[in-house]
Amino acid sequence: MMFESADISMLRLLETFLKSAPQLVLQLSIMVQQNSVEPLQGLSASASLLSLAWMIASYQKVLRDSREDKMPMSYKGAVVQILWHLFTIAARAIAFALFASVFQLYFGIFIVTHWCIMTFWIIQGETDFCMSKWEEIIYNMVVGIIYIFCWFNVKEGRSRYRMGIYYVITLSENAALTVLWFLYYDRKTTSDFDALILVCVVSSSFALGIFFMFIYYCLLHPNGPMFGHLPRKKYPAWDAHFIDRRLRKTILALGHAAPSTPRLQYRTPGAPQELLEYETTV
Structure with a gap:
């Protein structure tokens, strides 16, 4: 039952990213174009963002609880992991919304290109979630959508190098998208002060997310900083x-x-x- 619960959590995670993540970017892009935030819009965007971070941490906890070769995750670790993904996804979504508010066509090309690269990277990792080869490829394609927004480990073993590469790529993309928006945004609807605030929000949110990531791995990781993977x-x-x-x-x-x-x-x-x-x- 615990193994099935972990699989169900994975399906819920995929469903959340297929539904809430595009909705979040669309809502933020509309807010940027209108240069105003309605209470219902802000509440809906906040709920979408929280659901994305919650589902990743929830799946990681359920997965560890279902496997005897993994140490269980504490509730403190789950909360810190929620904050980690909350701020990194927020920075990613705001950067997407800023760029999409000015470059709609190029934003679509960027998303498709990033998704193809991430999907190919996941396929090369040889995941083992589905029963057949083609089901596994479809699963990798769906997981590639998650990689558009945040890091998600789908392969056994140490992931520090793969995660480091991913966040270097994400940081570079966030910076490039935000700078391009700052150079070409409509100055009739958005003042320079508001633009600087948005740039600071993107950078500070990503920095906070990386900070909580280090807190999780240095202090609250189930195996601890001094332990490796337990023999299966x-x-x-x-x-x-x-x-x-x-x-x-x-x-x-x-x-x-x-x-x-x-x-x-x-x-x-x-x-x-x-x-x-x-x-x-x-």
Whole structure:
């Protein structure tokens, strides 16, 4: 049930980024163009931003709770991780909104290009979430949408170098988008003082997000700064789940060639009788 809960949290995370993230950028872009913020607009944008940060931290906590080879995440760590993603996504979304308010066509080209590069990067990482190859590619394409807005680890092992590369790219893109907007924004609707405030909001929000990221990894990470990854072979529950996923993939592959649905049978080491039999449908 905990493994299924982690998979459901992943699906909710994907749904949130497919719905709330584009809505957030659209709302912020309208606010920038109108140079005004209605109470309902501000509340809706804040709710979208909070839901994005909340779902990432929630998925990470549920994932760690479902795996015995991972130390559980504390609630303090979850709160700090929410703040980390809250400020980095806010900086990213505001930079997108500023650029899109002036360069609509080029913004679309930029988003598609960034998504293609991130999707290719994820595919090269060889993730293992779905049962079939094509389902895994579609999953990687959807995760690439998350990478438009924030970092999301989808590969086992140490991620500090990949995360560092991602945030260097994100910082460069945020700076370029904000500078281009500052050079070409409509000075009839937005004053120079308001423009400087928006630039400071983007930079300070990203800096706060990186600050909370360091707080999380230095003080509140479940494994701690002095510990590495625990050996997986000591945890039979995760081994059983990992082997079961491999077996299900094999069954699905055989199902395309076999005339009837294959069956998988479990036996106990000491008893000859069958305990459980189930079918995997294609």
